[in-house]
């Protein structure tokens with residue numbers, strides 16, 4: 010069934026597991042996520058960035074929002090796993106309102122590049138509007154480095170747990186994304202991978218609601234290798250290893266945002282298949298390995314996070 014993201018995340022919070030939040034831009038990735046969820050009997054959170062809304066609507070983001078809601082609801086209505094649709098990194102009022110009007114389960118208002126008071130003020134407004142429409146809200150505190158679709162945050166600014174307490178009390182936001190050392194994309198750490206567990210624990214103690222880990226892709230070496238064997242150049246790619254994700258879930262993370270891992274698995278399979286099948290040009294055939302690898306990277310993640318078997 011199609012559910013509110015809050016329902017999925019409150020259950021995950023209660024039972025101490027993580028749920029993958031998986032980004033899509035097209036029908037194929039939605040197919041793979043649903044297949045993986047059904048196979049593992051896991052709840053799934055589908056998420057789209059503002060860029061994905063524009064892309065799906067061929068430039069018209071309101072159209073794109075409607076297309077995603079109709080596609081996701083069609084799958085969700087007949088799947089016996091909980092499925093939610095979330096707007097990821099909503100920065101523009103127009104996009105957020107379009108997602109709410111189209112029927113998204115939840116929206117993120119990402120005002121993290123603004124000073125604390127401004128972030129709080131903007132988030133409060135969005136919460137009022139979203140809650141009036143029965144839609145739950147995610148916000149971000151602190152800043153991730155790395156590329157975030159439109160904006161590039163220069164440095165990591167880790168969340169201040171005291172600020173998180175005030176922020177949640179003031180805004181009544183449903184789930185919070187604290188910046189704890191990760192960043193978006195395939196090049197997350199200069200040195201060894203590490204995130205600030207104590208900071209997660211402190212925020213959890215204060216806000217007592219589901220927490221979100223952004224920049225959580227593992228950049229799985231197996232798929233990086235296959236992609237590079239077939240012409241990709243991902244030199245220096247490094248993500249969040251599975252054992253760090255497990256620890257982060259223990260500390261209170263419940264929604265685990267994952268985009269880069271799906272992209273790498275897909276392009277690894279696509280490159281391998283195209284290199285090995287020079288005569289093939291049927292789009293129902295040449296995604297075969299891309300599909301297989303993308304489903305694999307999702308089912309593995311459901312095991313790591315503990316959402317497998319929880320639908």
Ligand SMILES: O=C(COP(=O)(O)O)N(O)CCCCO
Pocket residue numbers: 032058097098156157158192193194195222223224225226227266267268269270
């Ligand atoms: O936090 C994440 C996931 O980040 P990643 O999958 O790159 O680790 N997202 O919000 C997904 C979109 C970010 C741009 O790729």
Ligand code: NA
Pocket residue numbers: 056095096097098117147266
């Ligand atoms: Na999000």
Ligand SMILES: [Zn+2]
Pocket residue numbers: 098193223224266
């Ligand atoms: Zn993110």
